[in-house]
Every structure is written in C-alpha cells, then in structure tokens.
Amino acid sequence: MDTKLRNISRSSILKSIAFILVVVMVASISGMIIYGYYSGINPEVIFTEDYVNSETYTRDFRDIVHSLDMALSGNDTTIPGGISYYGTRSGQVIASSPSISEGEIARIYQLYYQLDNGVLTKYENGNEEVILTNFSPSGSSLFFVIHSNFYEEQQNLWESGRNALLPLVLSGLVFIVLSLALITYLFIVTGRKSSDDELHFGALDRLYTEVILVLIAGALGLWIAVVFTGTGYGSPNKWIGEVVIHSREMMEIYIVTGITAFTTFFVGLGLLSLARRIKGKVLLKSSFGYKVFYRGFVLIKSLIIGENLKENPPTHTLHKRQVNFVLVSFGLVFLTMILMFTAYPLAFIPPAIEIFVIYLYFKSNKETYEEINKEYSESLQEQLKAERMKINLVTNVSHDLKTPLTSIISYVDLLSREEDLSDTSRDYVKIISEKASRLKNIVADLFDLAKSTSGDINLDLEKLDLKKLVQQTIVDMEDCIRDSGFIVREIYSEESVDIYSDGKKLYRVIQNLVDNALKYSLEGSRIYVEVNKDSDWGIFCIKNTANYEMGFTKEEILQRFFRGDQARSSEGSGLGLSIAESFTAVTGGLFDIEVDGDQFKAVVKFKLDI
Amino acid sequence: MDNINILVVDDDKEIANAIEKLLIIEGYSVEKAYNGLEAMEVLVNKSIHLIIMDIMMPKLDGLSATMRVREVKNIPIIILSAKSEDSDKVLGLSMGADDYITKPFNSQELVARVKSQIRRYMTLGDMNNNNNKTQIQNGSLTLDKESRSLYVDGGFIKLTPTEYGIIDLLMTNPGIVFSAEQIYEKVWEEPAYSVENTVMVHIRRIREKIEINPKEPKYLKVVWGIGYKIEKHK
Numbered sequence: 001m002d003t004k005l006r007n008i009s010r011s012s013i014l015k016s017i018a019f020i021l022v023v024v025m026v027a028s029i030s031g032m033i034i035y036g037y038y039s040g041i042n043p044e045v046i047f048t049e050d051y052v053n054s055e056t057y058t059r060d061f062r063d064i065v066h067s068l069d070m071a072l073s074g075n076d077t078t079i080p081g082g083i084s085y086y087g088t089r090s091g092q093v094i095a096s097s098p099s100i101s102e103g104e105i106a107r108i109y110q111l112y113y114q115l116d117n118g119v120l121t122k123y124e125n126g127n128e129e130v131i132l133t134n135f136s137p138s139g140s141s142l143f144f145v146i147h148s149n150f151y152e153e154q155q156n157l158w159e160s161g162r163n164a165l166l167p168l169v170l171s172g173l174v175f176i177v178l179s180l181a182l183i184t185y186l187f188i189v190t191g192r193k194s195s196d197d198e199l200h201f202g203a204l205d206r207l208y209t210e211v212i213l214v215l216i217a218g219a220l221g222l223w224i225a226v227v228f229t230g231t232g233y234g235s236p237n238k239w240i241g242e243v244v245i246h247s248r249e250m251m252e253i254y255i256v257t258g259i260t261a262f263t264t265f266f267v268g269l270g271l272l273s274l275a276r277r278i279k280g281k282v283l284l285k286s287s288f289g290y291k292v293f294y295r296g297f298v299l300i301k302s303l304i305i306g307e308n309l310k311e312n313p314p315t316h317t318l319h320k321r322q323v324n325f326v327l328v329s330f331g332l333v334f335l336t337m338i339l340m341f342t343a344y345p346l347a348f349i350p351p352a353i354e355i356f357v358i359y360l361y362f363k364s365n366k367e368t369y370e371e372i373n374k375e376y377s378e379s380l381q382e383q384l385k386a387e388r389m390k391i392n393l394v395t396n397v398s399h400d401l402k403t404p405l406t407s408i409i410s411y412v413d414l415l416s417r418e419e420d421l422s423d424t425s426r427d428y429v430k431i432i433s434e435k436a437s438r439l440k441n442i443v444a445d446l447f448d449l450a451k452s453t454s455g456d457i458n459l460d461l462e463k464l465d466l467k468k469l470v471q472q473t474i475v476d477m478e479d480c481i482r483d484s485g486f487i488v489r490e491i492y493s494e495e496s497v498d499i500y501s502d503g504k505k506l507y508r509v510i511q512n513l514v515d516n517a518l519k520y521s522l523e524g525s526r527i528y529v530e531v532n533k534d535s536d537w538g539i540f541c542i543k544n545t546a547n548y549e550m551g552f553t554k555e556e557i558l559q560r561f562f563r564g565d566q567a568r569s570s571e572g573s574g575l576g577l578s579i580a581e582s583f584t585a586v587t588g589g590l591f592d593i594e595v596d597g598d599q600f601k602a603v604v605k606f607k608l609d610i
Numbered sequence: 611m612d613n614i615n616i617l618v619v620d621d622d623k624e625i626a627n628a629i630e631k632l633l634i635i636e637g638y639s640v641e642k643a644y645n646g647l648e649a650m651e652v653l654v655n656k657s658i659h660l661i662i663m664d665i666m667m668p669k670l671d672g673l674s675a676t677m678r679v680r681e682v683k684n685i686p687i688i689i690l691s692a693k694s695e696d697s698d699k700v701l702g703l704s705m706g707a708d709d710y711i712t713k714p715f716n717s718q719e720l721v722a723r724v725k726s727q728i729r730r731y732m733t734l735g736d737m738n739n740n741n742n743k744t745q746i747q748n749g750s751l752t753l754d755k756e757s758r759s760l761y762v763d764g765g766f767i768k769l770t771p772t773e774y775g776i777i778d779l780l781m782t783n784p785g786i787v788f789s790a791e792q793i794y795e796k797v798w799e800e801p802a803y804s805v806e807n808t809v810m811v812h813i814r815r816i817r818e819k820i821e822i823n824p825k826e827p828k829y830l831k832v833v834w835g836i837g838y839k840i841e842k843h844k
Contacts, residue, residue: 399693403713405713409714409715410625410629410714458695464834473834475806475811478814
C-alpha cells in the first residue's frame, strides 16, 4: 500500500500537474488582487455584514457632519441625498428644503442629531447622548436627520459589494492554501522517483548553484520591473453595485497575471533545483565558488605535499626537498630584508646560509637523480630479459620436444628394418611410426604458431601476385587433391592481384585452408577457390560444403586445437586454421570465417599494392 | 665405396647411435662424437669423409665446429638440427655446411643426402677443376649445355626438351627469379597467356627428378606469388 502510494505520489505526471497548478493559482491570485483593487469595492464588506455597524459608516457619518459644517460656513459642498437638515450661523440659514425648520425636525423625528457649539448630540425618543465633541465651536446650531432610504441605499451597495468580493476573496484564500500545500508536496517529492529511493538530479542541477540563484533573482527583478512600470495607471472605480473595469485596467490585469505566471514558473524551477541540492547535500559542492576554491585547494595541496608523487619515492623526495628549499630561501630573503633595516651589519648572514643551502640542495638532488637513473635502467633491463626469456622459451621447448621425438622416429625406423619381427609386432611398429610422424607435424605446427603469435618471426615481405600464389599452391597440392577425389573449381580475376606480403607464409595459409577443405568436405561436393579484387583489397576465398554439422561459432573454430568433428578422427594437428589466421595477421592481412548452414567459407584479404 | 668413414656428432647419444646403425646398414663405417671438441679430436686422429653435425651441443657448438673444420678440411658437412627456421638454415649453409636436415628427420632422406654428398666428394671431386665452359655446376647439379643433359651427383637425369629448357634457363641464371610468363616465353618461344599451371606442372616434374625431398626442395624453388628460381650452391 505504501509502495503504491509512493509510486503515485512520485510519478512525474503528478509532479508536473502540481507544478502547473501552483503556477496557475499564484498567477490567478495576483490577477484577482488587481481586479479587486480596480473594482472599487470597499474591502470592509468582507468583515462586516451591515453597513451601519461598519467602520465605513462611522467615517461616512463624520463626513456628513463635516460637509454640513462646511456648508454652514458658507463653503460649497455636496450633501448626500436622504438627509434633511436645518442650520443657522451668524444669521445665515441652510436647510435641505425651504419648508423645514429647527423645531420641526425635533418634533417630527424620533431620531435626530444636533451639532451645537462643536458638540454633536444624538436625540432618540427624548433621550440625549453626546457622541462627538471635537467639532469646531463656531457658535452655530445644526439639526439633521438621516432618513432610512439613505441607509437602505448604502446597505444595498454594501451587500452587492459583499456578494461580488466575497467569492473572489474566498477562492483566493483557497488558492493560497492549496498552493502552499502543493509547494510543500513538490519540495518533498522533488528528486525522488517511484522506482527507487535514490535522489535523482535533473538537467537543471548540472548548472552551478550561482547560476540558479541569478536566474531566480533575475526572474524576480523582471517581475518587479514589469509590475511597477506596467501598472497603476488607473484608479479604483466607484462601486455602483456592479464591477466596472476599463480596458486599460483590464490590460494591467493580464500583464500582471502573465508576468506572475512566468516568474512563478522559473522561480519555482529554480527553487526546486535548490531543494534537490539541499536534499542531496550538494548545494555548496555544486556551486562555482566551491569548485574554484576546491580546485585551488587541491592544486596547492599537490604542489606542497606532492600527493600525486607518493607512489614514486625518489620523485616524492625530490619534490619535498624542492618545497623545503623554496620555503627556506623565501624565509632567508625575508630575514635579509628585515636585517637590512634593523641591524645592517648582520644582513650578510642569511645570504651566506642560502649559499650553503643551495649547495646542500644540489648535492642531495644529484644523489636522488642517480637513484632514479639506476631504477630506470634496471626496469628496462628486466623488460628486455623477460622478452628474451619468452622467445628462448619457445625455442627451448621446441628443441626439447624434437630431440626425444627424433629418437623415437629413428628407432621405430630401425625397428621396422628388423627382419625377424612377427606380423603383429610389425603392425604395432607401423602404428607407432604413423603416430610419431603425426606428433612430429603437431610439434612443427605448434612451433610455427607459437613463433608467429609471440611476434618473434622473420618476415620476408615483398610485392607478389595473390592470383599466381594461389595457382602455384593448387598445382603444388595436386597430389593431395587428386587423392581426395574432390573437384576444386578455381575462379581467378583477369588481372594480377598485387599485394605486399610474405609469400612463404601466405603459401602456408592457402595450403592449410585447401587442406582443411579437402579434409572436411562432403563426398561428391565441390570446393570453390576464388581470387578477386575490389578497389582496395585483394581477396582470396574458399568455399566448401561440410561433411558434418558445424555446430560451432567463428570464435570457437579459431581456437587452437579446435576440431569441427568432435571425434577428432582425422589426421592433422588441429592447428591449421589457427596457423592460417595467425600467419595472415602477421603478414598484414585480414582473416575471416563464415559459417552458413553446411557452407563453410574462409576469406583472406590483403590491401592491394599499387 | 669401401671404408668410407662418417663422423656423427650429436650430444644425444641415442640419436647418435640410431644414425650409426642406419649408416652401418648402408655399409658405411661410423665414428661418434658427443660435442664439437670431441669431433675436432676425432678429425685429427682418424680419416673422415663426411660429418653429420648437430648444432646445439655443449662445449663447442655445431656452427663453430663447422667453421673450424672448414679451416682445415674440405669434406662434406651435413648439419642435422632441431632448429628449423629458414634463417637457421641460411646461417648453417653460410658457415660452410653442404646440407641442412632438420630433426626429426626421415631416415631415407638422411641416407639419400649422405650418399649424394659422398658421391660428389668421392667421384666428382675432379670435375670442379675441369672448368669446362659448356658445363654449369651448382651443388650436386651439373648441366652440360653441349650434350643438353643434366647430371645429379654425376648420375644422368632424363629430361624432356621442355624440362631441359627450363632447367637450362634457371641454371644459367642462378638465384634469379623468373615468372611463369618469362619462362614460357623463353622456353616455349610463344606469347604467354594463363601459363601459371603449365609451368608449375613442369617445375613439379623436374623437382621430382632432381630433388631428394621434392616437398622441401634444395635447388628448384618456388618463390610464392612471384615465380621460380634455382638457388645458388657452391
């Protein structure tokens, strides 16, 4: 269950959706704020349901009193509708209508206000209550009544504003809460994959930390610049019960939403990358400053301690000595300078010490150099010795094998000349003789192969005609071919095929390949020998149909002693193809084998010599 | 042919014994030595007509011994060695040996080569001094241009006119490689076209007539991919 949840929560699709949602919501919030601002709705509508209980009403009330006061002083002001008033000052009278009088207001209305000598008194059902006192004592008298239609109108506006703003604010709040939740989620899952518990870094994380920081700062700076230069050209519209937004203001909303989305996107990516770095504890390591500092540290360390020279003791000693020398010399120079200014006559001492130090430095360096030279020549000698030993080994083993074999063959031969042998003994001697001569062939082949693979082989390279060579080889092997009963079809190119190789070695290659075909071909099938050339290569190829199922790969058959027929019934050393391959390679050609069903094909290629 | 003394030098006593038996069957008398120094002693004390010499031996190796023998004697020396590289053979022959056989050897071949060297040394020794202008000498081969005949170790070899033409061309120019086309044009006196097989077949036949071991020819050699030549021998 946990794993399943983890799989879902870490899926990249979910992460992308969350990220896009955050961007959209943040952008929307910014748009909403501008929208709310330009709509001109009093934000207090959200907190207070009734107009009369609002701070706004208190302010409005004071504004009304203030306007009336101003009007009484003879200033030109606008008195809102729904208010009846009567006031006198220094003989000047103001009234909402000519028919109204002071006594009338007090008589008709159960609730009215009187402003007298800077004191505002509220009269309600005969009770009086002083509510404001800080008006100017101007020796005037003012009565006024705020009618219910004023309250109703204001309350209507208040409620419409509330109805318009509340959903906006609520959805804004939801967006904020949701965004915060999604941002938390993103910070938790970023860098994690559903497949494992490892932390994975993205393409962005390969950038230096500083680059990310600059990108974030840049995006924020751009946002501030755009918001400050691109907005504030309008002013909040008066709330008249419906939203009035002019096109210029609408454009600002679009601009702000757009730039906010853009900024949120890039800042979000940047912050997530930083979060991954913090989680992986590489925030510092991935910074450019750290890298520079670290490299510098390593460089200085290797310069002073010679870390990379530790495997080579003499070189390391040399290095340590060098560092010491530099430090001591530096100290001595410093000392000389100090002495020159303080105790002038003593200034000659450090240079004298320096001369001695230089002498010591060169002396011990010379010893180390000699040591290095000795070690170098010793290792060179050892290498040569190993090389010579390898070659000697081949020669010696060959000699040690051939010597007893010579005795065996000679004595078997002498034995077969004995006249008083029984028929059975004669048979045995014949078998020994055959096996001994086969052993002789194997040893010879083995020796050839060892020499060519160890690289210790004398080559006699010259320009020759591959076509001629193959013709000569086929005629040379005429007896073998005739005895085998196979037909060898020869196909030659019209022109000569000039290559650069060793004729004797190449003869062995062709001979071995033909021999191989004669040994392992299906009775009655034909063997095809072809010499051709293309623009770059001279190509020899031999094809035959095997008389057994070739259940082996190209690599297997080139192994030494590999025999296609597992019974190993036939004659031969089993080294034929290996020798062919090795000799081809050593004389500068390419050797390849193709097995296709029962078809066996060997190809020998040499660069044309033009 | 009576009382021909052959010196067999080999540090492996069994091999020396085997060769001794083989040669005694063929009617030769044999002296044995087990290193180069002993061989030099035997040479001083006995009359020797041919030496069979191993190379890898203690005290004095076969090549040095061969050189020392050559300083005092002109008898045939056959090297019998496990070293089978071409470079070894060239080295042995240039040190003064007359023939080179590799171990393990075929007894018939060894006997045939011994006989060939003995024949040359015993019976044809004078022919070298004869210096007949119509005769060309190369190792065991003698070509008489006047009678258009070839002798191997003094024995007459029957050749067809074409075979004689080829051997004449190659022996007159020892060591020089001729392509099949060149041989055909010179011997058949016709323009050559696709003649590799024809020439090669003749070469094979000649080889069977003049070589002790046609598979490892001493004189008539194929230069693979180029042509044919007769190797120069003294």
